[in-house]
Amino acid sequence: MSTVQARKEETVVSEKEGRKITVIPRYCKGCEICVALCPKSVLEIREFKVYVARIEDCNECLLCEIRCPDFAIEVEGKGKKGKS
Amino acid sequence: MAFDYDKYMRPGKLPHIWCPGCAHGIVMKSIIRAIDRVGLDKDRTVIVSGIGCASRMPGYVDFNTLHTTHGRSLAFATGVKLADPSLNVICVAGDGDALAIGGNHFIHACRRNIDITMVVFNNNIYGMTGGQFSPTTPHGKLASTTPYGNPDYAFDVVELSMGAGATYVSRGTVYHAVPLERQIADGITHKGMSVIDALCTCPTTYGRRNKLGSATDMILWFKDNTVGIKAAERLSPEERAEKILTGVFRQDIKPEYCEEYQKIIDMAKGA
Ligand SMILES: Cc1ncc(C[n+]2csc(CCOP(=O)(O)OP(=O)(O)O)c2C)c(N)n1
Ligand code: SF4
Ligand code: SF4
Ligand code: SF4
Ligand SMILES: [Mg+2]
Numbered sequence: 001m002s003t004v005q006a007r008k009e010e011t012v013v014s015e016k017e018g019r020k021i022t023v024i025p026r027y028c029k030g031c032e033i034c035v036a037l038c039p040k041s042v043l044e045i046r047e048f049k050v051y052v053a054r055i056e057d058c059n060e061c062l063l064c065e066i067r068c069p070d071f072a073i074e075v076e077g078k079g080k081k082g083k084s
Numbered sequence: 085m086a087f088d089y090d091k092y093m094r095p096g097k098l099p100h101i102w103c104p105g106c107a108h109g110i111v112m113k114s115i116i117r118a119i120d121r122v123g124l125d126k127d128r129t130v131i132v133s134g135i136g137c138a139s140r141m142p143g144y145v146d147f148n149t150l151h152t153t154h155g156r157s158l159a160f161a162t163g164v165k166l167a168d169p170s171l172n173v174i175c176v177a178g179d180g181d182a183l184a185i186g187g188n189h190f191i192h193a194c195r196r197n198i199d200i201t202m203v204v205f206n207n208n209i210y211g212m213t214g215g216q217f218s219p220t221t222p223h224g225k226l227a228s229t230t231p232y233g234n235p236d237y238a239f240d241v242v243e244l245s246m247g248a249g250a251t252y253v254s255r256g257t258v259y260h261a262v263p264l265e266r267q268i269a270d271g272i273t274h275k276g277m278s279v280i281d282a283l284c285t286c287p288t289t290y291g292r293r294n295k296l297g298s299a300t301d302m303i304l305w306f307k308d309n310t311v312g313i314k315a316a317e318r319l320s321p322e323e324r325a326e327k328i329l330t331g332v333f334r335q336d337i338k339p340e341y342c343e344e345y346q347k348i349i350d351m352a353k354g355a
Pocket of ligand 5: 207
């Protein structure tokens with residue numbers, strides 16, 4: 001996604017034990033695709049935007065990132081390559 | 085690991101204009117990852133589109149891009165490719181753009197086997213203009229122009245492309261975004277006309293009118309209603325008839341148009 005292009009203050013970063021999920025609320029249209037396709041119920045919609053509610057449950061599968069149509073969510077993990 | 089799309093994006097263009105849940109963004113991201121997978125040089129790559137929601141795609145990406153007139157992406161792309169056959173030329177088009185107003189360009193580009201990769205953003209509708217039926221709107225479905233159900237039958241993009249002579253033909257979906265990326269990459273690498281039928285969704289003008297549920301429901305529909313061509317061999321004919329087949333349907337080697345054209349130029353020069 002375009003985390004670098006988005007102004008730094010626009011990104012919302014959640015981090016835990018080497019796992020990082022970055023969202024850009026200004027890009028997010030609250031479509032819920034990522035929320036519904038996440039197999040671990042990590043994500044929610046709050047105030048019409050994606051919200052990382054349970055980062056500790058994330059398995060770094062990248063299903064959310066690959067299918068977000070809006071470049072609004074990015075998952076970085078402990079190095080293992082995500083699949084879909 | 086996260087994929088870095090930044091390298092291929094024009095700065096300051098996001099958020100894009102597509103509706104919440106519109107799957108065009110998933111196809112765009114798959115094209116970007118495919119280009120990265122193949123390792124194309126940005127300055128040697130041209131992305132051409134016509135008119136429609138799908139055709140807005142080139143405006144967001146940092147390549148040599150052409151946003152042309154409705155249905156004419158392949159006509160412009162043919163000119164670009166013939167002027168400099170060493171360029172990588174990719175066309176992006178909606179189903180209406182590619183197959184209705186641009187249908188003639190489409191079949192003849194396939195027939196010529198020119199080395200262009202055509203990605204059809206197939207959402208079964210004219211999205212941009214408010215939901216008129218397109219050549220891929222299924223029989224019986226509702227559109228603003230078919231308020232009692234579509235009496236027409238849809239084109240099968242794969243069969244149409246193969247019948248017309250394209251030498252790489254595949255179908256993917258936005259649910260299966262990684263296989264779609266692979267198909268686009270193979271289409272780019274393939275020498276000759278490649279058509280990728282990218283099944284996607286228009287929740288706003290098609291999904292809503294046909295009560296297909298949320299944007300996610302529409303994407304999940306592909307999971308349950310498509311089957312890869314290999315897996316389909318294990319199904320009974322009745323089971324198979326209910327599914328849309330996905331995968332690579334043709335990958336043939338056949339003389340490519342620019343090379344054939346060059347032979348004529350060389351012959352004329354030598355004469
Ligand atoms: C010559 C001409 N005729 C008609 C139009 C109006 N028009 C704009 S986009 C479009 C259809 C787009 O549908 P599609 O190609 O499926 O793309 P989508 O919006 O669904 O992505 C039409 C008919 C036009 N712009 N130019
Ligand atoms: S990477 Fe997978 S598990 Fe983690 S938030 Fe995204 S979809 Fe959920
Ligand atoms: S898929 Fe993307 S745009 Fe949609 S809610 Fe999730 S982050 Fe936002
Ligand atoms: S009208 Fe349809 S195709 Fe166009 S942006 Fe909206 S959802 Fe996408
Ligand atoms: Mg369309």
